[in-house]
Amino acid sequence: MKIHASRLAKGVALVTLVATVAACGLPRSGPNKREIFAGSVQKQGDAFIVSVNERVNAATSVTPALGFSDAFKNASLVGSDTIRAGDTLGITIFENVDDPLLGGEGRTPATLEEVQVDGAGFIFIPYAGRLKASGNTPEALRRIITSKLDAQTPDPQVQVRRAAGDGATVSLAGAVGGQGVYPIERPTRTLSAMLAAAGGVAVEPSIAQITVIRGAHRGKIWFEDLYEFPDLDIALRGGDRILVEEDTRSFTALGATGGQTRVPFESQSLSAIEAIATVGGLQSNVADPTGVFVFRNEPAEIASQVLNRDDLIGAQRMVYVLDLTEPNGMFEARDFLVRDGDTVYVTEAPFVTWDKTISALTGSLGSVNALGSLATSVGGGG
Numbered sequence: 001m002k003i004h005a006s007r008l009a010k011g012v013a014l015v016t017l018v019a020t021v022a023a024c025g026l027p028r029s030g031p032n033k034r035e036i037f038a039g040s041v042q043k044q045g046d047a048f049i050v051s052v053n054e055r056v057n058a059a060t061s062v063t064p065a066l067g068f069s070d071a072f073k074n075a076s077l078v079g080s081d082t083i084r085a086g087d088t089l090g091i092t093i094f095e096n097v098d099d100p101l102l103g104g105e106g107r108t109p110a111t112l113e114e115v116q117v118d119g120a121g122f123i124f125i126p127y128a129g130r131l132k133a134s135g136n137t138p139e140a141l142r143r144i145i146t147s148k149l150d151a152q153t154p155d156p157q158v159q160v161r162r163a164a165g166d167g168a169t170v171s172l173a174g175a176v177g178g179q180g181v182y183p184i185e186r187p188t189r190t191l192s193a194m195l196a197a198a199g200g201v202a203v204e205p206s207i208a209q210i211t212v213i214r215g216a217h218r219g220k221i222w223f224e225d226l227y228e229f230p231d232l233d234i235a236l237r238g239g240d241r242i243l244v245e246e247d248t249r250s251f252t253a254l255g256a257t258g259g260q261t262r263v264p265f266e267s268q269s270l271s272a273i274e275a276i277a278t279v280g281g282l283q284s285n286v287a288d289p290t291g292v293f294v295f296r297n298e299p300a301e302i303a304s305q306v307l308n309r310d311d312l313i314g315a316q317r318m319v320y321v322l323d324l325t326e327p328n329g330m331f332e333a334r335d336f337l338v339r340d341g342d343t344v345y346v347t348e349a350p351f352v353t354w355d356k357t358i359s360a361l362t363g364s365l366g367s368v369n370a371l372g373s374l375a376t377s378v379g380g381g382g
Helices: 002-023 033-037 054-060 138-150 191-197 272-278 300-307 329-335 350-381
Strands: 048-051 088-094 110-116 122-125 129-132 157-163 169-174 180-183 208-214 217-222 241-246 250-255 261-264 287-298 316-322 343-348
Touching: 033 287, 048 300, 054 300, 054 329, 088 138, 110 122, 122 138, 129 138, 138 157, 169 191, 191 208, 191 241, 250 272, 272 287, 272 329, 272 343, 287 300, 300 316, 316 329
Parallel strands: 048 316, 169 241, 250 343
Antiparallel strands: 088 110, 088 157, 122 129, 169 180, 208 217, 208 241, 250 261, 287 316, 287 343
């Protein structure tokens, strides 16, 4: 009877010790499932906890809306030989007389090199006056000069040459092969051609973004979309600024994953499965596949669709739950899109907590036994 009572007492003591050790706060990577669910709105918390299904995926599948406005896409190609303000012209005038107005003696042609088109688009030619050059082709300007001089010298012959100037250039900056100012010429009148002339993009094409700034207007597109959608290969205008940047979106991976870190996006869209794979997948000896969580501040319009409510104001704290063990769990995780600023967290399996408790307990008992043995040996030696 005494033996039975002794065993019962030891069992109670063991259970009590296990509970005490577990309550002391064992080392772990973050909250468990029970603690996360305790923070739900239904339990007086401040986060909505939602299990991911097909309807939730449809409501939350949002990618950054990039593109050019109609003002960019409807702009026609600029003629490569159209004269613009800031251009430099070369003009040669032949006169069919021995004593020409502009040339030297002996019918020597007059050559006017580096005639600058002013900011208003005009040039000045002696005896012809101030002429509108911008908007004209060299051929059209040749006819204008000829008609102005024809009344003062018989049968003048005029040549007009155009060199690209400040008014027919664009600037390229950022992650391009060669940053600088480039003239708009016949082969480089479109965005894709100009990028190619500058050496192409210097970052991974799948995450490269192209911004075009034209006056007070700007548009941004994905580099890969430039070749998939022809209407995005817009015509350039003098003064355009082109900026190539790497996608800055990222998510944070925590918990029982292969790595706990901030992870940049490597594609335009990223699913939960891809996000987990990016950091090495789930730790097979630790992770709980029923407890994959995505923490997000969800815009009110999307949260309203997910929760089927119309009384939400402002961004809402949402916790999306993925159970990879369900029949469609892997498919739902594959279709669930991770967004910029998300936190992907994987809980530890329940047995891991128990294993840690037992390890801590046995370690503690071992230390106690060692101290007891030491005390006994010291007492015996005394």
